[in-house]
Amino acid sequence: MKIKTRLTLLFSLITATILLIFVFIIYQSAKSNREKEFFNTLEKEAVTKANLFFNAKVEAKTLQDIYKNNRQILNEVEVSIYDNTFQLLYHDALDIDIVKETQGMIKEIFKKGKIAFYQEDWQVIGLKYTFDNQNYVIFAAAYDQYGYTKLNNLLQNSIMVFIFSILFIYIAGRFFSQKAFEPVKEMTEKAQQISATNLDLRLTTHHSKDELAELAKTFNEMLNRLENSFEAQKHFVSNISHELRTPLAAIVTELELSLTRERASEDYKMAIQNALSDTKKLVRLSNSLLDLAKASYDTAQISFKNVRIDEILIDARQKVQRANPEYKIAICFEGDFDYDEQISVNGNEYLLKVAFANLLENGCKFSKQKQSSVDIAFGENQIILRFSDEGIGIAEDDLSCLFSPFYRGKNKTFAEGNGIGLYLTQKIISLHNGKIEVASKINVGTTFTVLLPPVQ
Template structure:
């Protein structure tokens, strides 16, 4: 069942329950009021007969004639009068005697002073009546045909109004739920036509601050992320294809030239060396891509633990210098640390080592002296690392794009690279909830500043 139908039925059911409760209260209240009013009427009629009998001294036959005459056209009250010894003094119609008073009933009335009860559908009241210092017992009974007729009419009206109201509410619920869900239907139809080929489409936002506008805005934000992700993936595939194709083409060319004709040993060695260098370049690109993929994982899939920054820096320097023995990397601690906490972060040792090694290698690679220095500072909140070189620097145009994957600026003329290292470094630092910034002046050098929070 669709939400629209469920809401309509739920709305109708709740409203019907409220209407039913309201109608029940009205009917029960009307029923109780009819009963009270008729008992009051019976008492008044009984007192009137008693006054006519005791005070006015109207003859019994006359009172009975009045009763029988009225009984032909309306439900006249049947009255009986007894003395304290339960002897019958007056009765409107002994031959009818609907109540059929018993000594037990009369005694009960006399003891309690007044009782009220039903005999079939007739209401009966009995009470003690005082006249000239003597007590008498009076009973009065009648059938409230008018009152019951009003109750039946009320019941019929309630039933009809209830059914009509339920039908009206159901139809109104269908209409308003349709109006309420029209934007959802429109959004559904729009979403159905969105695919990888038209991710630029967006859901309409009516500008209201309601749940549907919030849903549309959230969905549009998701589409923005998906579109950016698809664009990044396309660029990634395009760039990586280019990066891999170049060394592969060079390897194939070197090998083809080597087998075209007989060559000297030195020429073969040169061809093999060139192919080996291109193969090593492929390995570096592959390793960088694997590291970039790791840094792009869901953080919940990466193991974090307490690691010491000084040890990671030492390992990163050793890794860079092992591949490039002529690189000089200085590590300086500007403060003395008293415990491991001051120099530790909650992180992934492998990814941090790769990120630091990239910055060290870049600093050495783009400076004539192949030298880079790293300074370490810390406080109660975080650790600050500065990677400084006196190299060729980075232009202002390139500074805006250096963290873009596969981006190569003007420095590609100075040294080889894949354009992955800085992007990988930024992802790693962001993964560790840190920040990275860069300052550079062309011809003077570059400073990369990293801040990582403590554990």
């Protein structure tokens, strides 16, 4: 069931319940008022006839004739009068005698002063009447034809109004719910048109500040993120393909040339050496991609624990120097620390080692002396690491794009690389709630500053 149908039915049900309660209250109020008014009418009729009988001394025969004549055209009140000994003094029509009075009724009236009850659909009232210091009992009974007719008409009209009201409310609710959900329908139709090939489409956002406008705005923001992610993925795949194609093509070319004709052993060694060099490039690229994949995991899936920064730096230096024995790396402290937590962070040891190794390797790789240094300092609620070298430096135009994936600046001819290292490093530092900054001057050197929060 659609929401607009459910809302229409719910609204109609609530309204029907309110109307039904309202109709019930009105009907019960009218029913109670009719009953009270007719009992009052019976009392007045009874007293009037008793006055005619006792005070005006109107003969019983005359009163009976009046009753019988009136009864033919309207529901005349039937009156009977008894004394305190249950002696009948007057009765409008003994042949009819609706009430069937009993001595117990008379005793109850003398005790209570007045009683009122129903005899089938006839209303009956009995009351005590005093004349010349003598107590009498008067009974009056009648059928309220006019009152019942009005009450039935009220009930019928109420039912008709209730039914027509519910129908009208349902139709109106259906109409207004459809109007209210038109933006949702429009959003649904527009969203169905959006696919991976046209992520530039957006939902129409009106200038209103209602919930639907907020939903459309949130959905568009999600589409912006998806579009950026798709574009980054396409760019990433394109760069990866290029990076893989170059060494693979070189390997294939070297091997094919080696097979074209017989060559000297030195030529074969050279071909194998070149193929090996290209293979190592592929290994470095694949390792970088694996590290990038690990750094892109959800933080909930990455194991974090308290690790010491100095120990990770020493491990990173050993890793770099193991692959490049000619590299010289110095680790210095700018100040002392009093306890282990001051130099410890809550992080992933492997990823931090990868990030630090990238920075140390870059410093040596772009330095003519093949050396770099890292200084450890302590600031307010942060550990400061400065990775410095006295290398060729980075052009100012390249600084803004330095942390972009696969970006290589003007110094790419100085040393080999794939443009993933610094992008991966920034991602890892960001994953650890840290920051990385760079300052560089051409032919002077470069300094990468890493700020990490210590263990609290």
